[in-house]
Amino acid sequence: MKISILKSYLNESIQHVSKAISSRTTIPILTGIKFDVNYQGVTLTASDTDISIQSFIPLEEDGKTIVSVEQAGSVVLPAKFFVEIIKKLPSQEVHMEVKDNFNTFISAGATEIQLVGLDPEEFPVLPSIEENQTLSIPGDLLKNMIKQTVFSISTHETTPILTGVLWSLNDNEFKFVATDRHRLATRSAHIEGADEIKFHNIVISGKTLNELSKIIPDQNSLVDIVVADNQVLFKIDRVLFYTRILDGTYPDTSRIIPSSYKTELILETKKLSESIDRAYLLSREEKTNIVRMQTLDNGDIEISSSSSELGKVREELQVKDFKGEPLKISFNSKYMLDVLKVVESEELMISFTGVMSPIILKPTDNSSSQYVILPYRTTN
């Protein structure tokens, strides 16, 4: 293998695939990035067995030469050092040559690097996925759906299935669900042209979705999703992102949401967020995060928290619309803040069925996302 390649393209591809490198792997070959060079271009691959990422660099783009291939070939190079040194090379063009025993010579400007490469034959083969059903979704919508649900996953490895986000697709309705048993987030979207595609109980690790989000560009390009037996493949421009589907059956969350409410409030998202944040600051010192919300006689609400050591915070907040009975309820303010951070709607509706029943939060501009927080049982 012998090539000259533009540093900026090489660097971008390395940044993409390096998201699949785990620092905790015990398999030496997986600490590396695999280079495969042929006369179409350069393919970089990295994997931690749960996720695998492949990035392709073509020979040219818009008439500009990106890669010159003198000799095809493959090698695996140590990722951690490679990722950092490429960024810091002094010239725009980088020369790479693999010699005996996968010893790799890299030169750029007056810098020469000799790297101990590994045998590419040892690198695991990527899963082969039959692409009969491909779902196309705008990148920014996918990122948004991830952001608005993934914070509610469980971080406890004792219930591995809850560390993922549940995906389903039925009648063009693509739906994400995440819960850690104390709270629940759901977000759905109508997907054009997916009439023929259906799936359910596809659970993808939340950590993986966060990594995927980082690779999806901000410009509104399409991401292709291929769901196979135990793998999902995402195609983003020239990047292929493979992830394992989590084993197990996701719990049924459909009955958590009450069908009728005793109290419904419409509040300004930003003001609610700021009020809860101040009450949270104090509740955090008690390590409980407990904040109380209660309706006032004038139709507004009071948000409060207290700490035996420090004191009290009390907030009054205007209610835009109020329906139903007075209420007094306690909840984990951190959970509420997590929701308020991802809600983009200016106003939101909070619905209650009773002091020990789930609290439901729903943006008023968009019924496609819904959040549930279980209240705290407190004395008095």
Place this chain on the structure above:
Amino acid sequence: MKISILKSYLNESIQHVSKAISSRTTIPILTGIKFDVNYQGVTLTASDTDISIQSFIPLEEDGKTIVSVEQAGSVVLPAKFFVEIIKKLPSQEVHMEVKDNFNTFISAGATEIQLVGLDPEEFPVLPSIEENQTLSIPGDLLKNMIKQTVFSISTHETTPILTGVLWSLNDNEFKFVATDRHRLATRSAHIEGADEIKFHNIVISGKTLNELSKIIPDQNSLVDIVVADNQVLFKIDRVLFYTRILDGTYPDTSRIIPSSYKTELILETKKLSESIDRAYLLSREEKTNIVRMQTLDNGDIEISSSSSELGKVREELQVKDFKGEPLKISFNSKYMLDVLKVVESEELMISFTGVMSPIILKPTDNSSSQYVILPYRTTN
């Protein structure tokens, strides 16, 4: 105590004094900020016994009312929570009132906070310092002198005196010295109007100087320095910053710097820094940080490092001026990078006396700073 105060001024003062609050203190009163209100203004004080910071907020500035005092008085309020909540209050004006048992009521907009205050009588009294000798120094010069020396202090508590920076003033020459026994940084500056002031063996904790740096504004205002028996007082605008002088005698470092050199090189600071940085990346993987520098037959130098596992990095670097004998020397590249980060001169001179003698770095534009790095003894 009962006042109304503009949030922005209160917040700025809190940010300043809170730098003296230690999260590890075992003295409850020192977790608080003391408020003293009289009919001149509000004084905030915080202390961790090593450093004490006092910030004064006047009643008005440029005709604008900052504080309205309804009743004078004092209280100590819990710093950690107070610092965070003030930033997040919803209105520009904050009302504070101390009631029975130092219970303090704070209100801003529709937010009401009740804080458990502590008795200000329990708060330690600040040292009284006789101000017969005051040194005035431009704030940006002081910050620069700190930045260019403090990175060389020792982090080992076994030699407490070396965790500080040595200050001396003689014949209008203000000098800073820092060393951890492996490297040395010195920086001096000529101070106008300090003819009458002399001091030596004033050692101030590096950590304290870093905190001080954060308080000194970027605009070119003067900082007044008052050196007393065991304390130094810095006056920065309306802030008083007291610090203890470290006990002990600082070692004599004057004989570390050789009087003559066998080899002298002039190099471009930025290029040298980038080359060493790349070689460092590899040496770091070996956990030694060892990088080698050697002269080449063409008059340039080679910078290299190697890792048994990963490979080698080799750099060629142009020498602007070369005097003396060829050389081959190994050193801790992290120490060299620390120096190169704070040198502002475009070129610098590196001088050598032998493979086991100190390496001297000196900016060419300014002889007032000088850096010493001890080389590594390596085989061959």
